[in-house]
Amino acid sequence: MTSSGAVILSDVHVNHKHQQLDCIKPLSGYVTRFEYIIADAEVQGDHVGSDVHTDVDGDYDVKRKKIVCKDCIIIEHSLGTELKYVGLQVWQAALLLCDFILDNCNTFKGCCCLELGGGVGLASITLATLADTVFCTDVGRQILETCQNNVERNCVNEKKCKPIVRELDWFKQQHQGSEKTGDLEIAGTSNRFYWKKHELSILSRLDFIIAADVIYDNTLTEAFFNKLFEVMCGSECLKAVYIATEKRLNFTLEDLDVTCKEYDFFRACMNELASKIAKENTFKIEQIPIEFKQRFSYQRTKQLELWKIQPVKVSA
Numbered sequence: 583m584t585s586s587g588a589v590i591l592s593d594v595h596v597n598h599k600h601q602q603l604d605c606i607k608p609l610s611g612y613v614t615r616f617e618y619i620i621a622d623a624e625v626q627g628d629h630v631g632s633d634v635h636t637d638v639d640g641d642y643d644v645k646r647k648k649i650v651c652k653d654c655i656i657i658e659h660s661l662g663t664e665l666k667y668v669g670l671q672v673w674q675a676a677l678l679l680c681d682f683i684l685d686n687c688n689t690f691k692g693c694c695c696l697e698l699g700g701g702v703g704l705a706s707i708t709l710a711t712l713a714d715t716v717f718c719t720d721v722g723r724q725i726l727e728t729c730q731n732n733v734e735r736n737c738v739n740e741k742k743c744k745p746i747v748r749e750l751d752w753f754k755q756q757h758q759g760s761e762k763t764g765d766l767e768i769a770g771t772s773n774r775f776y777w778k779k780h781e782l783s784i785l786s787r788l789d790f791i792i793a794a795d796v797i798y799d800n801t802l803t804e805a806f807f808n809k810l811f812e813v814m815c816g817s818e819c820l821k822a823v824y825i826a827t828e829k830r831l832n833f834t835l836e837d838l839d840v841t842c843k844e845y846d847f848f849r850a851c852m853n854e855l856a857s858k859i860a861k862e863n864t865f866k867i868e869q870i871p872i873e874f875k876q877r878f879s880y881q882r883t884k885q886l887e888l889w890k891i892q893p894v895k896v897s898a
């Protein structure tokens with residue numbers, strides 16, 4: 583991604599068919615159907631009588647049909663944005679994270695989760711098919727409203743969990759501000775994406791934190807890790823944090839080489855985290871192999887990575 587005012591278009595939208603919404607929206611205004619495989623199974627075909635062949639050993643060679651069960655998530659988004667609105671697009675790392683979530687349904691079933699930098703909400707909406715509580719957080723009215731529209735569009739089954747869209751700015755303190763009609767104010771103003779008092783207490787019972795494609799600017803990365811550490815320290819039963827990233831390689835004249843300084847900085851932040859102790863915990867960091875089943879359609883390149891951070895009790 584570039585830091586100039588240039589318009590950036592996510593590969594996800596280059597490779598998916600999209601439709602323009604009827605109503606005119608200045609920054610979003612497009613929708614894409616993200617189909618994904620729930621399950622595929624081989625079933626015995628209805629080949630009988632003369633259609634049945636035998637193999638060299640005389641065993642029946644029964645033809646099998648592959649049945650693929652699919653579902654889809656419909657996401658409103660933008661088609662190309664400046665850097666400050668990249669959250670209005672869907673990024674490949676989010677699709678990798680969604681694949682991982684669906685591949686580990688038993689892990690995420692019934693859990694309480696927080697997404698940082700959730701953008702238009704695809705990963706949170708996917709997670710909501712399994713979890714009990716999902717907070718999808720980001721910053722800025724446009725992104726939060728588009729995310730809320732996507733939640734309303736996709737999470738209509740009352741028995742299932744509906745992600746709660748909330749503002750969580752990595753540069754700001756969430757837990758301060760005055761009370762107003764049950765909402766907590768942040769930075770002195772009020773809007774519907776502010777946290778309710780009881781929701782803040784749920785943050786102390788998080789099972790998982792997830793984030794996708796939040797590593798693209800070192801200042802933001804530093805703020806992200808500070809916020810992550812703060813939330814991790816306040817979550818007493820946190821099991822793991824999953825961060826999906828895309829390593830964006832660039833050739834620079836300065837280095838006369840292909841580099842990814844944002845990725846190097848990310849790895850340095852991870853190493854620093856691994857050397858920290860919070861309450862009685864240290865943090866174990868590992869990269870997760872991405873050979874799990876691909877359910878969404880995108881190019882799973884080796885630049886896509888998934889990382890796990892796990893609190894580990896320090897032995898006395």
Ligand SMILES: C[S@@+](CC[C@H](N)C(=O)[O-])C[C@H]1O[C@@H](n2cnc3c(N)ncnc32)[C@H](O)[C@@H]1O
Pocket residue numbers: 668669670671672673674675676698699700701702719720721725750751752753793794795796802805
């Ligand atoms: C590249 S987008 C990724 C969006 C989504 N996770 C995805 O992968 O499709 C980065 C996200 O980080 C969010 N972000 C940037 N700065 C932030 C901040 N200070 N606080 C919270 N979120 C921020 C952006 O608004 C955006 O949604």
